Amino acid sequence: MNKAKEILPMAISIKGVYVNDTKSMLISDFTNDVVLEESDKVKFQNYRKSKSNTRWLPVGFEENHFKPELTQLDLASERENRTLCLAFNSAHDNFKDLVFIEFPHKFNLYNHTNDFASISASEKDIISTLLYQSFLFDYNRVVEEAKSLKQFSQVQNALRDKSKHAAIEIEELKSLQRDFIAQLISTVVAEKSRAFQLAIAVENDFVEHLSELKLSSERLNHVVSEAIDVAYNLNFGSSSLTLESIYLANINLNTQEELVKDRALEILDSYEESAKKCLMAGLKITGKNVAAHLEPAVSPPAITDAVKKNANRITYYLDKYPNKWKHIRAGLKPLQNLQLTRKAS
Numbered sequence: 001m002n003k004a005k006e007i008l009p010m011a012i013s014i015k016g017v018y019v020n021d022t023k024s025m026l027i028s029d030f031t032n033d034v035v036l037e038e039s040d041k042v043k044f045q046n047y048r049k050s051k052s053n054t055r056w057l058p059v060g061f062e063e064n065h066f067k068p069e070l071t072q073l074d075l076a077s078e079r080e081n082r083t084l085c086l087a088f089n090s091a092h093d094n095f096k097d098l099v100f101i102e103f104p105h106k107f108n109l110y111n112h113t114n115d116f117a118s119i120s121a122s123e124k125d126i127i128s129t130l131l132y133q134s135f136l137f138d139y140n141r142v143v144e145e146a147k148s149l150k151q152f153s154q155v156q157n158a159l160r161d162k163s164k165h166a167a168i169e170i171e172e173l174k175s176l177q178r179d180f181i182a183q184l185i186s187t188v189v190a191e192k193s194r195a196f197q198l199a200i201a202v203e204n205d206f207v208e209h210l211s212e213l214k215l216s217s218e219r220l221n222h223v224v225s226e227a228i229d230v231a232y233n234l235n236f237g238s239s240s241l242t243l244e245s246i247y248l249a250n251i252n253l254n255t256q257e258e259l260v261k262d263r264a265l266e267i268l269d270s271y272e273e274s275a276k277k278c279l280m281a282g283l284k285i286t287g288k289n290v291a292a293h294l295e296p297a298v299s300p301p302a303i304t305d306a307v308k309k310n311a312n313r314i315t316y317y318l319d320k321y322p323n324k325w326k327h328i329r330a331g332l333k334p335l336q337n338l339q340l341t342r343k344a345s
Helices: 002-007 038-048 075-080 121-160 167-196 204-211 217-234 263-280 287-292 300-309 311-320 326-331 333-344
Strands: 013-019 025-028 033-035 054-057 083-089 096-102 106-109 112-115 199-202 240-243
Touching: 002 121, 013 038, 025 038, 038 083, 038 096, 054 121, 083 121, 096 121, 121 167, 121 217, 121 263, 167 199, 167 204, 167 217, 167 240, 167 311, 199 204, 204 217, 217 240, 217 311, 263 287, 263 300, 263 311, 263 326, 287 300, 300 311, 300 333, 311 333, 326 333
Parallel strands: 199 240
Antiparallel strands: 013 025, 013 096, 025 033, 054 083, 083 096, 106 112
16 A cells, blocks of 8 residues: 555545454555454455456445446446556455555546546556556565564564573574574575576575574575675686675674665666656657656666666676566666676676
């Protein structure tokens, strides 16, 4: 929902319906989370059971339009379907969590003005699909992080409660924590191994060192990723890597402050955001279109020049985060040339 509010500040209302870890169904509007009455649960469950991930609903649908039927509407009815329902697989049951976004009659999205008085059903389908894909990555990331944080918190809380456990029980919990941290490390190692196309082994001292630091799962992932980058740079050209605690020596392990973005990250993030605006406007991702949709807009040669000047750092981040900036990776020629040069070398 925060993502929806960020992208769609013009929305009249944004509400979420979801099931929490106690199996209670709630409705949220950013300020309040309210447990639904049984009668309302039944109504919303119609949407939670639906196979469709996107659906346009009439304004005020909550009062008398709870049956999620897909029927052909006349033009007047289609114009009043200004509430977009997005559905995502729930982390707590076999149904879906819902986000309802009510749009005004006219709205601006990625510098493109849309008017429900003239917008066609196919155009609405494009808008709903693009918004769903934009939110899906963030939703899945939040769900996975919540799972990891819950598990990690359970282990941490158990360790802090030493007075309630005998020494042997504490050792068992520490062993459980080491196993859990080793599992988190293995996930990052697997991603990096695929990205660098080489085998990565992990020494016990590396796991032991990180087990003693009480880092959050997010910070732990970052530290492991940084250590692999250090090992990779120090052993460039090798067909395999072995992670040892020595590779943690020059990494800041005591702070969880976000690292300051450098120019290469700013370039990649701003170009990717511009590419999304191009897609929303029905444009191809080209240097010309991306340049025109930047804030402020620049000339196409300026994009090529910025990529060249920051080529090393941009290449570093593209390798480090293989799943980020997917639109400009696929459509922006200066980045494609950079990746081809990297592969050729």
